[in-house]
Amino acid sequence: MIKKLTLGLMFFAASSLFAEPAITAIKVSNSIDLSKTKPNDAIWSKAKSSTIICYPQTTIKLNDKKANELNAQNKAKAASISAIYNANSLAFKITWNDATQNIQLPQKSDIYGDGVAVQFAQKFDDPKKLPYIGMGSKDREVLIYLQKAVEKYFEPNKDIEHQVSRDNTNAFGDDLKKYDAAVKALAITEYHKVFVGEGFRSMTQVRSDYGKLGMDMSYKGGKWSAVFTKPMSDEYVDISKVGAIPASFALWDGDKMGRDGLKYLSSWVAVKFQGKKGGDALVDELTSEPTGDAQAGEAQVKAMCASCHRFADQNAAPAAMAPALYNIGGYSTSAYLAESIKEPNAVVVPGYNRNAHANFSWYSVDDNGTRTTTMPPMMSDDKSIADAVAYLKTLKAEVEK
Amino acid sequence: MSKRQLAMVMDLNKCIGCQTCTVACKTQWTNRNGREYMYWNNVETYPGTGYPKKWMDLGGGFDAAGDLQEGIIPNIEADYGVPWDYSYDSLATFDYTAGNEKAGLRPTSEPTWGPNWDEDEGTGNFPSDNYFFYIPRICNHCTNPGCLSACPRDAIFKREQDGVVLVDLDRCQGYRYCIAGCPYKKIYFNPKISKSEKCILCFPRIEQGLPPACAQQCVGRIRFVGFLDDEESQVHKLVHKYKVALPLRSDYGTQPNVYYVPPTEAPAKFDAEGKVIEGSQRVPVEELEALFGKDVHTAIKTLKDEKEKRAKTGESELMDLLIAYHHSDMFRLDNNYYQEFAKESGKSLLTPIDERYSSGKNTKEITHFKVHA
Numbered sequence: 001m002i003k004k005l006t007l008g009l010m011f012f013a014a015s016s017l018f019a020e021p022a023i024t025a026i027k028v029s030n031s032i033d034l035s036k037t038k039p040n041d042a043i044w045s046k047a048k049s050s051t052i053i054c055y056p057q058t059t060i061k062l063n064d065k066k067a068n069e070l071n072a073q074n075k076a077k078a079a080s081i082s083a084i085y086n087a088n089s090l091a092f093k094i095t096w097n098d099a100t101q102n103i104q105l106p107q108k109s110d111i112y113g114d115g116v117a118v119q120f121a122q123k124f125d126d127p128k129k130l131p132y133i134g135m136g137s138k139d140r141e142v143l144i145y146l147q148k149a150v151e152k153y154f155e156p157n158k159d160i161e162h163q164v165s166r167d168n169t170n171a172f173g174d175d176l177k178k179y180d181a182a183v184k185a186l187a188i189t190e191y192h193k194v195f196v197g198e199g200f201r202s203m204t205q206v207r208s209d210y211g212k213l214g215m216d217m218s219y220k221g222g223k224w225s226a227v228f229t230k231p232m233s234d235e236y237v238d239i240s241k242v243g244a245i246p247a248s249f250a251l252w253d254g255d256k257m258g259r260d261g262l263k264y265l266s267s268w269v270a271v272k273f274q275g276k277k278g279g280d281a282l283v284d285e286l287t288s289e290p291t292g293d294a295q296a297g298e299a300q301v302k303a304m305c306a307s308c309h310r311f312a313d314q315n316a317a318p319a320a321m322a323p324a325l326y327n328i329g330g331y332s333t334s335a336y337l338a339e340s341i342k343e344p345n346a347v348v349v350p351g352y353n354r355n356a357h358a359n360f361s362w363y364s365v366d367d368n369g370t371r372t373t374t375m376p377p378m379m380s381d382d383k384s385i386a387d388a389v390a391y392l393k394t395l396k397a398e399v400e401k
Numbered sequence: 402m403s404k405r406q407l408a409m410v411m412d413l414n415k416c417i418g419c420q421t422c423t424v425a426c427k428t429q430w431t432n433r434n435g436r437e438y439m440y441w442n443n444v445e446t447y448p449g450t451g452y453p454k455k456w457m458d459l460g461g462g463f464d465a466a467g468d469l470q471e472g473i474i475p476n477i478e479a480d481y482g483v484p485w486d487y488s489y490d491s492l493a494t495f496d497y498t499a500g501n502e503k504a505g506l507r508p509t510s511e512p513t514w515g516p517n518w519d520e521d522e523g524t525g526n527f528p529s530d531n532y533f534f535y536i537p538r539i540c541n542h543c544t545n546p547g548c549l550s551a552c553p554r555d556a557i558f559k560r561e562q563d564g565v566v567l568v569d570l571d572r573c574q575g576y577r578y579c580i581a582g583c584p585y586k587k588i589y590f591n592p593k594i595s596k597s598e599k600c601i602l603c604f605p606r607i608e609q610g611l612p613p614a615c616a617q618q619c620v621g622r623i624r625f626v627g628f629l630d631d632e633e634s635q636v637h638k639l640v641h642k643y644k645v646a647l648p649l650r651s652d653y654g655t656q657p658n659v660y661y662v663p664p665t666e667a668p669a670k671f672d673a674e675g676k677v678i679e680g681s682q683r684v685p686v687e688e689l690e691a692l693f694g695k696d697v698h699t700a701i702k703t704l705k706d707e708k709e710k711r712a713k714t715g716e717s718e719l720m721d722l723l724i725a726y727h728h729s730d731m732f733r734l735d736n737n738y739y740q741e742f743a744k745e746s747g748k749s750l751l752t753p754i755d756e757r758y759s760s761g762k763n764t765k766e767i768t769h770f771k772v773h774a
Binding site: 062063064065066068104105106107108109110150163164165166167168171172173176191200201202203204205259260261320353355356357358359 | 432433434435437460461466467468469470471472473474475476477478486487488489490493494509545549550551552553554555571572574575576577578581582590592593595
């Protein structure tokens, strides 16, 4: 009873400024094959949706000039997310506003498809040490489901004969129709992919039919709705024996040339399985408000961090000196922020391209490939750290109306 | 930087703009499946719009401090030109009795732009001081590639054995940052497969001791291929011994490995009466300096001096090199080098796949590419 009350209070707290809501996955019948679920199926009327905010990724700046201009003033996007589960699978439905439907086309080079992803942590037994939000980190791997709006396209090297343009064949009339049909049959119709990652650049695609299951997205009336279904247990992440899991979500806006790091991402969000026990520590960790004094934290962070990091109105640091913190409060957990201040080497985000900015290295790499961050431990007393975290959690863009 | 570096030298005095290299490359690599618009090798007229349009103004590369610069990604319609075909099917089904105004054989898309749209236009007033020359361009297989630095997927790699820069198509997700990062715009987006593709320096030929198709087919014999550290190679002699071959736009900071012998042999200008102005330079040396850097002055001097020496004494190693007597001397690929390497690694050929991810890192099944065993 007390537990229920706490949970209820936490959901109430979700509407406050800092705390993130949890998602409750509703139990449905085991006889339903969730991997076949579409966004508009009636089953979703049973689910409860939560509003999850996805913040513009600003930790790293990429090198596409036009895209950077288009994304310079990005606000955060709200996504409405619900979940259902049974003994076999967990399914998410994600709905978000997007004024333009962008579908990548096989004959155009300047169109970027809208997209959406869900990220699962491989290990989450210690809720204070979840993987780095940006595609995981060393020894804290993640599994990522990604789908994008694309028209049919070829995978390379599957078939050589049918790679020639129809006008370059010797076929006429019916033979040409046959050729077109063969080409169509060979094309891949969906961009549904699953990756394993341990940090920027490292994502490696899972090459099996595994990722072909359980993804779909549809656009109607200025909104995208997407479904992802993950088996409760598979060789990558087993979520069958727990009461709650962390998940995070990302959105791409093709209209703003969104792809890769040009995205909106949420922090780790707790997903509670209705009717299952356990996972309370995780839910607590991901839904609780920071305890420190943000005002005291602001003074400290501005004094101690601004020479290397850029954030809020602090833009004095060289652009490529260190991760930019403009939206760090939106997509990082309090535990991650505290850990990084106290122990910068706990998570050294791999994949920052040292060659692209030879004069500023975020970290050094020894002969064994071990990364050591350039950042020294900044604070050691719990009060200062809590205050700094409370301030850092306020660093995030406004939500788009 | 790779252990060794393959390089190509192109003698611009001898390029006649015949596009045989372009065709050799196209028929071998880019005539299908979304690559139709790509020219891994192109020959452009300079001064001219270039391919893609105004590529030198699109950013990418590094600044003096070594920071990767933002770039603009050209698009097919506006900057490369949509390749058109003539459909024989439309001819077969054409109704000749209907009194159509247009002929039956029509382009599949209305031609509005393409490579060499402004071929041979050049600049200046004909015949007194007009000029142009050709620049054949392939991927520079840079020592510090902008594309590689820009890739957020670790999908581009530089082979240790010969410095060839390749895209691992298994890892490429078609994000196109590489195109913004390459100041030469020599990496292309294939929209049909949604991946980036580029010149591979014909590595399957190279490994068998054959030069790249563009170099083999060049009728002007302007292309030399070899390892830069091989003192016997003509590439080494032209680049390091005589210093007459220079990289294109080295100010982009990528350390390109294709070198050019600058064009020095343009005819003199004419005056208003059509008489030769003795000693005049038709191709302004400032233009050459903008393309090939300050070293172009010494390169030009060396070329002129050696030419004179040859005329007077009948002897000049440099002139003999540039005459390009034998393919066997121009292409020194050190065949045995690749064979030895293959033996050591236990493979019969070099793998084109990036070794960093080939062990199945993170996933149980990583690739559908069949690498030769």
